[in-house]
Amino acid sequence: MLLEKPMPGNKATRAQRKRNAEAADWILRNADLKQSAEDKDRFKQWLDQDPENHRAYRAAERLLGDARTAIESDPALLNINIKPHNSAKPLTAAVLLLACVGTAFLMLDGPMRIQADAIAETDEMPVLTLEDGSTVQLNASSAIAVNFDGKHRNIRLLRGQAFFQVAHAPERPFTVQAGTTRVTALGTAFDVRLGEADTEVTVTENSVLVESNDATTSSVRVTQGEQATYDQNSGQTAIQSVDALVALAWQRGQIAVENAPLSYVVEEMNRHFSGKIVVAGTALAQRRVSGTIAIADTNAALAFIKQVLAVKTTRIGPLVIIR
Missing domain, CATH: 2.60.120.1440 (Jelly Rolls)
Structure with missing residues (x-):
């Protein structure tokens, strides 16, 4: 089902994207345990410059909160036992935490969300x-x-x-x-x-x-x-x-291809898949596919590819390998 919604005027879009990027930068700088007093003063000045800076920073905090939630929900990350063997223990722990949060930030599409309207x-x-x-x-x-x-x-x-x-x-x-x-x-x-x-x-x-x-x-x-x-x-x-109906088949959750490489089909399938579908090997990626494929239904699309190309698929968590 299509979502129909208005997009507000955005004469200040460029300034908004700059503000969002600055907010994300301040989030990371404020997490530094050795942040200088001058840096803290600059952050306060930035906040006081414009009420919109407060809004952007709160939004960045919420996104960071989503990243922390992603970490806390992952047993592999949650159970990491950090045991530094030197006096830099707090710093090492902070660096590792930031690395985990940064990874989750990327997984949550943070960089794109900052750029996009x-x-x-x-x-x-x-x-x-x-x-x-x-x-x-x-x-x-x-x-x-x-x-x-x-x-x-x-x-x-x-x-x-x-x-x-x-x-x-x-x-x-x-x-x-x-x-x-x-x-x-x-x-x-x-x-x-x-x-x-x-x-x-x-x-x-x-x-x-x-x-x-x-x-x-x-x-x-x-x-x-x-x-x-x-x-x-x-x-x-x-x-x-x-044919416009063929070219715009994606609007119906389909693609209509004729002698297209498997890599192209998989690229389109990945748009609708929350994990990642990969093709094992360049030769297989160049195998040709023809037909109308319901790419919005990942299972149906994979079944079609398996039948047409006589290939196998292996699932490892969110990863699907076509081989």
Whole structure:
């Protein structure tokens, strides 16, 4: 089921992300047992600068609390017996605790949550309304950062895939940055997928201009019914005709592939899986798959792959190995 929710205006988005990063930095610095008096004074000054700094710091504390909860719920971490053999025992314990909290912070997607304005979890594909009336639907495990001002509408696709329906406002160009690829809307609806090795741009309405940060690469115009694929390794962009229903199958929790490498299919499955699916070996990762796969149902997708490729799967906790 799609989540439909408005996205507030974010003229101060850049400042908010900077504030969130500063709050996370202060959380770690304040955990240092040898923090200097000057550092403590600077922290107080930072808090007093803006009431929003208090809000950001409380939010960072809550996230850190989630990290501590993750540690406390893991018997392997909870039962660590720290026995330093020197006078640095408190410092050693603090360093180990910070290392554990840092690991949990990464597991809880902390760095991405600081950067992003919107994140989709593995079990959702939300539809968001931007301040200009444009809408964006995020694929599972996707994230965006939004930066609108009076002259520009800029979005960064930080991870995953998103479908954009752009409100008409030619005086404020609408661009999406996905890795090294920049997409400029020309009054349109389009889909952008930021993959591990390539970036795909599919146009379902009107046209877009696709450019690369590489100055030696020419921009290309992609029109309705076309898909541009930018290969990050070769720096080349290929354009092909595509069926919109096929390209946007992810909105229905599916992918429709024809002779696609297993690595691509697994990458899409991982968006909907709370653990990690890996392929054992490069040769197997390059095996080809065709068909319509219900990737939102991990068990069904794995069963399909096992049948089609005659492979086996092994589960080790949150890890699934295809071999």
